[in-house]
Structure formats: structure tokens, C-alpha cells
Amino acid sequence: MGAKAMKKSFGLQLWRRMIIFIVGLYLILPLYAMLDFSTKPFGLAHNTRTLASWKVIPSQPDLTLAIGRSLITALIVMLLILFLIVPTAIWVHLKLPLLRRPFELLCLLPLAIPAIVIVVGIAPVYRWISINLTESPLTLSGVYSMLILPYTYRSLSAALDAVDIHTLAEAATTLGATITRVIFGIIMPTIKSGIVNGSFIAIALVLGEFTISNILNYKTFQVVIAQIGRSNGNVAVAVSVASLLFVLFLLLIIPTKKRQGAVLDVDVA
Amino acid sequence: MSSSAYVQLVDLAKYFGKVKALDGLSLDIAEGELVALLGPSGCGKTTALRSLAGLQELDRGQMIVDGKDVTFQNANKRGMGMVFQAYSLFPHMTARENVEYGLKLRAHKTAGDKRKARSAELLELVGLSTHANHYPYQLSGGQQQRVALARALAISPKVLLLDEPLSALDAKVRTQLREEIRRIQLELGTTTLFVTHDQEEALSIADRVGVMRNGQLEQIAAPAELYDRPNTAFVAEFVGLTNPIAGKVSGGSIEILGGVVKTLPGSITSGSGIALVRPESIDVVANKAGNATVFSASFLGASCRLSISLADGTRVTAQLPSPDAIGLGAGAPVKVSLLDLPVFVKAAG
Numbered sequence: 116m117g118a119k120a121m122k123k124s125f126g127l128q129l130w131r132r133m134i135i136f137i138v139g140l141y142l143i144l145p146l147y148a149m150l151d152f153s154t155k156p157f158g159l160a161h162n163t164r165t166l167a168s169w170k171v172i173p174s175q176p177d178l179t180l181a182i183g184r185s186l187i188t189a190l191i192v193m194l195l196i197l198f199l200i201v202p203t204a205i206w207v208h209l210k211l212p213l214l215r216r217p218f219e220l221l222c223l224l225p226l227a228i229p230a231i232v233i234v235v236g237i238a239p240v241y242r243w244i245s246i247n248l249t250e251s252p253l254t255l256s257g258v259y260s261m262l263i264l265p266y267t268y269r270s271l272s273a274a275l276d277a278v279d280i281h282t283l284a285e286a287a288t289t290l291g292a293t294i295t296r297v298i299f300g301i302i303m304p305t306i307k308s309g310i311v312n313g314s315f316i317a318i319a320l321v322l323g324e325f326t327i328s329n330i331l332n333y334k335t336f337q338v339v340i341a342q343i344g345r346s347n348g349n350v351a352v353a354v355s356v357a358s359l360l361f362v363l364f365l366l367l368i369i370p371t372k373k374r375q376g377a378v379l380d381v382d383v384a
Numbered sequence: 385m386s387s388s389a390y391v392q393l394v395d396l397a398k399y400f401g402k403v404k405a406l407d408g409l410s411l412d413i414a415e416g417e418l419v420a421l422l423g424p425s426g427c428g429k430t431t432a433l434r435s436l437a438g439l440q441e442l443d444r445g446q447m448i449v450d451g452k453d454v455t456f457q458n459a460n461k462r463g464m465g466m467v468f469q470a471y472s473l474f475p476h477m478t479a480r481e482n483v484e485y486g487l488k489l490r491a492h493k494t495a496g497d498k499r500k501a502r503s504a505e506l507l508e509l510v511g512l513s514t515h516a517n518h519y520p521y522q523l524s525g526g527q528q529q530r531v532a533l534a535r536a537l538a539i540s541p542k543v544l545l546l547d548e549p550l551s552a553l554d555a556k557v558r559t560q561l562r563e564e565i566r567r568i569q570l571e572l573g574t575t576t577l578f579v580t581h582d583q584e585e586a587l588s589i590a591d592r593v594g595v596m597r598n599g600q601l602e603q604i605a606a607p608a609e610l611y612d613r614p615n616t617a618f619v620a621e622f623v624g625l626t627n628p629i630a631g632k633v634s635g636g637s638i639e640i641l642g643g644v645v646k647t648l649p650g651s652i653t654s655g656s657g658i659a660l661v662r663p664e665s666i667d668v669v670a671n672k673a674g675n676a677t678v679f680s681a682s683f684l685g686a687s688c689r690l691s692i693s694l695a696d697g698t699r700v701t702a703q704l705p706s707p708d709a710i711g712l713g714a715g716a717p718v719k720v721s722l723l724d725l726p727v728f729v730k731a732a733g
Contacts, residue, residue, distance in 0.1 A: 288439070290485055290536075291490065
């Protein structure tokens, strides 16, 4: 019977590995194809390799500026998450339980409304901003912080439900903490993993967003990639691979950073 | 009501829709006293505690602590130390940091080394010096509640509020910790309000126990008095076990089980009533000519509980010291009589 069980678990192992292998292949093949394409010389010479497309990346007009813009936009969105969305989510969970359902529904709306409809709705606002205030792609952070709501709010809400925040808040209050201290000093560190996950999804979304910035005529990273692609396919693909590697890099460092804290283990205990 | 009481709760009321959580509760607590509020769930005891902590707004009433009206003071300014039923340690802080948290928030910021000394002192007091650098998830439930106690005491609270702090723990830890709470409370002389639904817990550590019902205080008295001399039928039946035995009341006494015993104040004064008799007030002696038989016997260690069928078919429960119960097995004929202790009598029906 022991041998049978072992055989069974071996079969299961094999099956698992096969699935991982197939999924891996599915994910890696396009990347490989992109890498392959980006290192081929322009024209029909198939047997040679060149890094020409990669080398010209830094000299692409607008590109470095666009990367900077997108990163700063992501940073602003991050700050909006930390100082607006997270405290609001905590406030709703803590003090306004009746508003939880409506709030959740509200946060899901950006998912239900097509991007193009959002743009049409929001364009007048942007026209007003650019006429009366300032013309800057960074104002996109405003729209983006709405776009990310379905994902960010979900992950925050799940983290908030996993802990007894009411008791923590009351304990801190009796010890002398103000509500601001309770939110920023007690509850936010407690749901750190939820905030990190939510923010990461948000950053990925902001760095990959194309429709809205393109239609509103702002030159963000994705818009510039698309522009380059129109004149030189190889370079555009090289840039895309580079950006994918960058996101992959983010993906790899953020989870290890978070495991250092004790907060994550609490969810398990 | 004495005006010298350290904590005075005057006519507190809180209504949740039609539910009366507090309905005119008044309670005085002397300085250094441990008062337990006991009652079934929904009787308002937790609401009373949370009101004193400032976590619950009241519809009516006044709260005075140390001569100061705190009724409208914010919870974070009241200086109450509270231990909750649910585990409430801040998960991202070590035990020591948890204990220091309240000190850090004091208006006159306690200096770092003083804070450290204080938290070390308190962790020592609750017997967890060796766990100062542990995170809550590394501590057992009992240890977490000890740290929570140390954290509440660190700010030298005006009143220590305990909201069923032991109910999530297993029986053995519970008994141990409740005695420790009492030891620490006596050592520091902290005025304490303790809320529980466990009567053994309340009776064993409190100076006075208040029994609550429907948002009001039914009776408040020292544990022994509450047990021996209940003022109302509810208190008699809620605290400890009672046998309802019917009898005739007249002239301040009742005739039951072939004897006459005095009735307690608050009992009905005439007519037929039901006496609420403690099992240990019933004396059972083996007697071949006796008018009752033992129906069943259960051995509890130091004592023995007997279920006895009387001649008229009713059944009463008696509790005897084990040595006195030797030979009183099921079916044994016995003679049942009452010890001369006053009983509470409620109206029949």
C-alpha cells in the first residue's frame, strides 16, 4: 500500500511538473520570440544577430522622458493609494459599515465601464484642467487612481477582513491614540501585505495603460512604444522586452521585501 | 450612594432601537476595588464597561471618575486601561513595543529609557520577561492576554477595564490567569471593573459582584453574600444551583421538606411560594425508614451530588462532602432534611 501511495504521489508530481512546464512554455515562448525578433537585423539576413535595436533605445526621441513620466505617474498613484484610498477603505470598514456595499460597487465600476467610455466622460474634465490649471501628463494620475480601484480596493478589503481591526482600533484608542494614529500607526502596518499587493497591481496597470493616455494625447511609456513601433518594429519590440523585464524585476523584489516583516506571518497564524 | 466613591456611574442608559442595553444603571466603585459585573449575554454588562472606557456613547447618564466628570471625554483622553475578549495585540509590534505603545502617546512623552524600564517591569509582573521580543503570533493565547494586561497597566490607568479577557482561553489557563489578575490588581491597587458571564470567575476574584439583567443592576454584594443571601429570584437562580421546592409562607418563614426555615428579604411574605434551595443546604442521611430514595449519585471529587426522589415524586439535588455520602448509592433509602439557612422564596406559578 505504501508503494502504491508513493507511486500515486509520484504520478501527481509528474502531472504537476507537466502543468508548470506547459504554462511556463506558454508564457516564455512569446518572450523568446520577442527577444529573437529584437536581435535580428532589419531586412532579410536571417542568420546573423545584432544588438542594434537595443543599442538605439537610449537615443529614441521621447522615450526616456516617457519612461520617467510613467514612473512618476505610478509614484503619484502610489501616494494617492497610501494617503487617500487606504485611509478611506479603513474608515469605511471601521466607522461606516453601512457604506461598505455601495463603496464596493462604486469601486467595481471602472471595470464595468469600457476605457473608451471613461475617456469620453473624462475628456471635458481634462480640457478644463489643461486650460485653467496645467497641461501635464502627470494629471493622468487622477484617472489612473480610479482605474485601479477594482483591484486595489479588493485586495485592501480582503486584508481588512482578515484582521479584527475594530478591536485593534479600540485598544489603541484606550491607550491614547487619535484616529489618525490608529489608521496610520496601527491598521496600515497590520494590513501591509494587502497594501503592497494592491499597490503592485496598480503600478503594473499604470505602466501598461495605453488607451486613455493615447486618446487624451499624453506621451506615456506605452504610447511612445506604439509610436516607435510604427517606424521601427525591432526597436519597439526591444523596448517592450526591456519593460517586461523591468516589471519582472519589480515582481521579484517586492515579495521578498515583504517577507522580511512579521506582518505576513500573522495571516497564517 | 456615597459621594466618596472613586468611580460613580449614575443612571446610565443606552438603547439600541427597542433593545435596552442599559436602562438606568447606577454603580459605585471604591478606589482599589475589583468589581465584577455578571450576567447572561445581552444584559448590558459589556455596554456598561465600554461606556466607562468611552467606546460607547450613552443616551443618558453621568460618569464620574476620581471626582471628574468624564461623561463626554474622548476615549483616548480618559486614561482607562482595557483588556479585550478578542486578542488585541498590535501584530506588527513585539510584546515590549506593545507595552510601550501607550507610554509613547502620553502628552509628556515618557523618555525612552524610562519607557523601557516600565515595560520591563510590567512584563516581569505578568511573568513574560523572557518573551519581550516576541511578536504576538509567537505567543500563546494566554501569553497574549498577559501582554495585553501589561499594556493596559503600563499607562497607570485610572480604572482597569476587563472585558471577558479569559473567555477565549482554555479552562486551565483561565483559572491560572484569573488568579494572577487578582494578584496583580491587589499588588498595584488598581481600581478594576471586570465583566464576565462566568460566575465562578466573578465569585472567585471580585471584592463585589454585581448581577445585571435587562440593563439594570439586580444586586451587588460581596460574593458570599450574593450566594447566600440573594435579593431576587433571578440572582438566586443565576448564581449557583437551586432546587425549586414548593411550600407555604407565613410570618417570615416557609415550611418545606418537613421543616421550617426563615425566608430572605425580598421573598414573598405569605401564601404558597417556591423556595430556591441550594444543594448544599439539603442534608441527606441514610435511613431505612426514610421518606425518600437516592435516584442517582455522581462523584465530583471533594463532594458528591445526589439526585433524590421525594415521597411525592419530586426530585431534588443535594450536594454533600464525599465522606458523608459513602453508602448513598442509587436506590438507597434516605431521610432528607434542611439545614437551618434562610432561603429565597418566589411566588408560585
